[in-house]
Amino acid sequence: MSGGGWGKSGWTPEPEYASDREDILSEFYLRVLSEAVAYDRITGFFASSALVLYWEALPEFVDRGGRIRILCSPRIAEKDAQGIEHGYEARDDDSLGAVLRAEFAALLATDQLRKPALALAAMISERFLDIRLARVADASLDDRRMFHDKVGLFTDADGQRIGFRGSLNETRFGIASDGNVESFDAWTSWTGRTDSIRVQRSTERFEKLWAGKSDGVEILALPAPFRHWLETQAEGVDWRELAAEITAGREPALVVRTAPDGRPLREQQIAGLDEWERHGKRGILAHATGSGKTVTGITAIVGHEGPALVIAPSRLVARQWKEQIEDTGRRVHLCGDGESAWKTRLHNWLTQPASKRVVVALAPTAAQRPFVNQASRAKDLLLVGDEVHRLGAASYQKILAIDAAARLGLSATPERAGDPEGTLAILDYFGGVIHRYTLRDALKADALCNYLYYPQLVRLSPQEQDQWDELSKKIGRLVAQSHNSPGGASNSQRERIRTLTMQRARIAKKAAGKTPLARLVVTKNYKPGQRWLVYCDDKDQMQDIADSLRVAGIDAYEYFSDMPGDKAATLRHFDENGGVIVSIKCLDEGVDIPNADHALILASSRNPREFIQRRGRVLRKVEGKSLATVYDAILQPEALGEASGVSLLQGELARAGNFARDALNSDARDPLERLVVELGGDLQALYEFLGSGEEADN
Template identity: 45%
Template sequence: MLKNLGTFATEYASDTDDIAEDFYDPCLRKSVTYDRITGFFSSTVFHLVHSALAVFFTENDGRMRLLCSPRLSAPDADSLLFGYAARSNAILAETLRAELAEMLDSAHAVGTRLLAALVASGRLEIKLARVAASVSEADKRMFHDKVGVFTDSAGDVVGFRGSLNESYLGLSANGNIESVDVWPSWEGGRDAQRAHNAVSRFARLWEGEVPGVSVVGLPDDIRRELERVAVDADLEALLRHLAKQTPAEPVVGPPAVGGIELRRHQINAFERWVAEGHRGLLAHATGSGKTVTGLYCAQTALAAGQVPLILVPSQLLLEQWGNQVRELLGARVVLAGGGHHEWSRGGVLRAAIESARVERPYAVVAVANTAAGPAFRSQVRPMSGKLFAIADEAHRFGSPEFRTILDWLDAPWRLGLSATPERAGDAEGTAAIVDYFGGIVHRYTLKDALDDGVLAPYVYHPSWVSLIEAEQQRWDALTTEIRRRFAIAKAPGAKAHTAEQLRMKLIERARLAKGAANKVPAAADLITQHYHPGQKWLVYCDNQAQLADVRQALDRRGIRSWEYHRQMRGDADTTLKLFDVSGGIVVAIKCLDEGVDIPSATHALILASSRNPREFIQRRGRVLRRSPHKTVATLLDVLVLPETLDQNDPKWSLAIGELARALQFANWGIGQAATSRLEDKWVSMGLSLAQIDELRTAGVETDDDDEGDPSSD
């Protein structure tokens, strides 16, 4: 009986406990059923609970039920299993079939055959769930925190909730840092209530009785595939095989680069990239470890005798990649651009690529404007067949200037890294990137990173100001002009330059909101009210004039700040180092959007924002990076919103763009206060909550126009 196991700890954490040995193993030995909600399941977990598994299924005649659903957000509600988005049963079946084939070819094929045998025999049932945004918080928590229930023959229950998945990385002592809270039903009080609630909710979810959760069994095609695999699999023999293994036997650990172990999403991304012929774009949120994933792919290329050519948009990223390739991969590095000219002398670059061997690895890191030049092309193009092309901030390479690199760089292996590979308002540039790299093979959104604990949770504080009279008059005039130019651009026979004129007017109007005069005193007020010495604030401005105004406003209040931008007179690196050590306030422009890593930043105050997904994804990711002394981040946002509004108002597109972005910030943050505040503002403008629900459903990360759709004005 479970009671005979003695007193359970209230929590098991993988940095101090062996969760598999101390908790899972003994509970399985005493249970007859095991019910589990998990975002990811892998048969490799069987290798960690091997002896207990045999007892559970053979001696106890145990039954296991797994309900898998890895996503909660509305845009990802169709995601099902193993992190793949499958929008039909046919796509789902094909995805799972490929996953099964890959597992059978892996080092853990025995566990995979056991999985098939258990499903075919009815001892393991797996269902898949689609979770809508309307699900209650209690039921969301079952999925978000991943709940499990062990039950013995006497009906006693041990329930648990934690961050881990039912996988090797979730349970292994060498895997992710995870923890579980445990509640035995016989302890009474709150533990008994939690255990009872877990049993009840799982039953309702399993039977599909919870509104907003659609539960389906495995597709028939996959069930037949598992039965086919199980035909030659002797269940009892497989269980005996696992039971004979000892913990001392080696278990293949998670992939790593330079001692840094990959997280599950990074492993998934690597595997999808390999499956696509070593080509593809990774759309991974800022702060989720794109660089580490790229380095692991580069490590694979070096082992195959190839030379990684890493293309970056800035000198800062050139230095960062160069240092990491040396330190983590142990390769010789040739730097091109950013003040490094040695590559261009006497064919040095070509000679390095020609000389590269597995035992003598080389890598090239080049700034994009250097790589776009004829001198670089003449040395590298003849060697393209030996290269692995990696583009960091890959969206930059869709520009007309850098797109030329993609035309001649015929590298067999290709990898693009970007939080948002799609170029806002540039379908041609986006198509060039997608065509060259072979499409987006793996997505990992900021919401995914928050759910998985890769990024720090955050509190969101929205506030708002209005345009001053002169700004409002200019806004109205520009809106009228935009409507006129939009009609001209859509007319038959419109000239090519008309669309560009329209785009420039949209940018001019957007700049009015970004640089609204009332934002400066609002920023000074927020910092005065909330800043405490020792905190580390990033203040995002639109231009140097706004930056100077903010700093002057803070100076008048006796608050010291530093500036950070590309044209600054002082030493930028020293500024960031001082900020990282001592804290304070850094007022910056766009240069913090790409490449600058300040994980210790605790607060972000956003004055200049747009509907360009890349900007706010990067800015949120910048302040949400994990740091040893940061548990929760804080985002403060200054919006531009009118007092009243209707759909015919020239301010309509401005308010919609601001609120769409703010609602997403609020929905992914901690608590409901920000959402309630935004809803109250919406109502105060004379609009119904039904309209804001439509706006919330539409979201903002799917917008493909930096400054909105003029047809909606």
């Protein structure tokens, strides 16, 4: 080992680097790689997009006999956790190889990422790049702990070493000048005893980990079947040529078309973010349930230079945002759900220079005047409204007084049913809907599961029918009076009509016949291992149905917002073991249960948002799930002669027609046709009614 200095240049790195102060790519990475012969890296996450940034240094690095060894956590979705478990037990097991292959195939299938992915495959094939996976040895599927250390070591031809430790992952967002705000300490083998000891200890630790000899950490080499598959992908590929092409083009699209964890964004996410940028970072993305709205929002946050504020609709959703944003390396402060530090610190969180901090707030908290006042003082603030339709409610419109420079709204259905004033407030604040991606678009793109739809007819009881008819008459009289009034309906008349309409709707939602229908549908069709969601109107109905199913020997769980016990544990048990969840509205927004494959909708609704979200819960795609099934309780009136009967049927057919239009089974409309014929209705009118309305999430 020679004297002090790096390689032939004799350069010594600074003791600390921070991306808000230095360009760490050019001032550190490229400079060190230009004379290195080895690069060993321990990182929480790794993505080929990181290699793109220092392509220009790699050809000479390889010519010098250079080798890169990367030790990282497997960036695998929770749905694949079982496959990972088996993969660690059998090192070459096909399950882990299949998961990794699917991840890599997604890169190859994306135009912007195909070249770097092929180059990565060629590098692994040529054996100068090696990757091993690490995880906490006793991490269960429940706690989902991960190997998250972050250390790097470079070696030059003389055996000198430069080490670094800090916050950055080996991803584009960790290294690029327009990525995260990151910092790290650097130390060398020649600048003093303390630094030399750090280098030596880090080197020894890396070698121990790489060899799989570290207690508490399990190491897995890339499975042989997966490596062989990579080699077939790399046949005929010259990674140097690809590197030259990428470096020459340095496609800016590549920078914005990967999520913060390095995965490729989907087409609708790219298009939505492009439109948002084109509209001056303002607008609403009306993207269907299951289209990746949260990832889209986080990508916007990470790419934004200033602070960000996320408004979440519920405690569970707020914590999901917090956890996923923290995975990008950013610090997140939660407001609401018992977290009250914001009352004295929110202004500092959002205004500290170069902090790039993120605040996630529950909507009721964000609507408080002190919160609005503090948030309004932040410069270059990005406000992200999740389930943005909620912000049109009168109690939440105060949030729209926050003068954010950038604004992004996310919702499958941003328009508020029956509330034009609230809808207008949302559209005015965020800048309108700038991109739509409907459920039909998602089905055509194979982004969601196809589904079967089975309407289930149920009658009101005689008493319920009488109540429905009586309320319909009262509503009709009030409407007629308002039409005859010179100035139209008065405020009191409108409020009275609204109250009576809600009372009538409650009769349909709570119809007594729905409980025996639920028991019949579930007991007849449920099979062990399936995952069913049963949507009820209120706790009483939920309790009745859950009790009825348990009496029938069905494993049923109740799930509601203020339920006792651990809601997350209930969902995990359901996800792992199957069963039936009987729930009310708290499953409508944000709860992620992609393995659910059956839905029974009992809480009839005319609000497109509600029935679209409920259908969307079971259409999310996961490995091994190719088809979902939706059962829907359709209330049938006694006759069509009365206006009340027409009103009831139209409301039910509006929802059923929307579901049937996109269902895989062509017989989905058959029960609706039989019902109209039985009631003496006009089938042609039915077809015109079902076909005339645009898709509800359009």
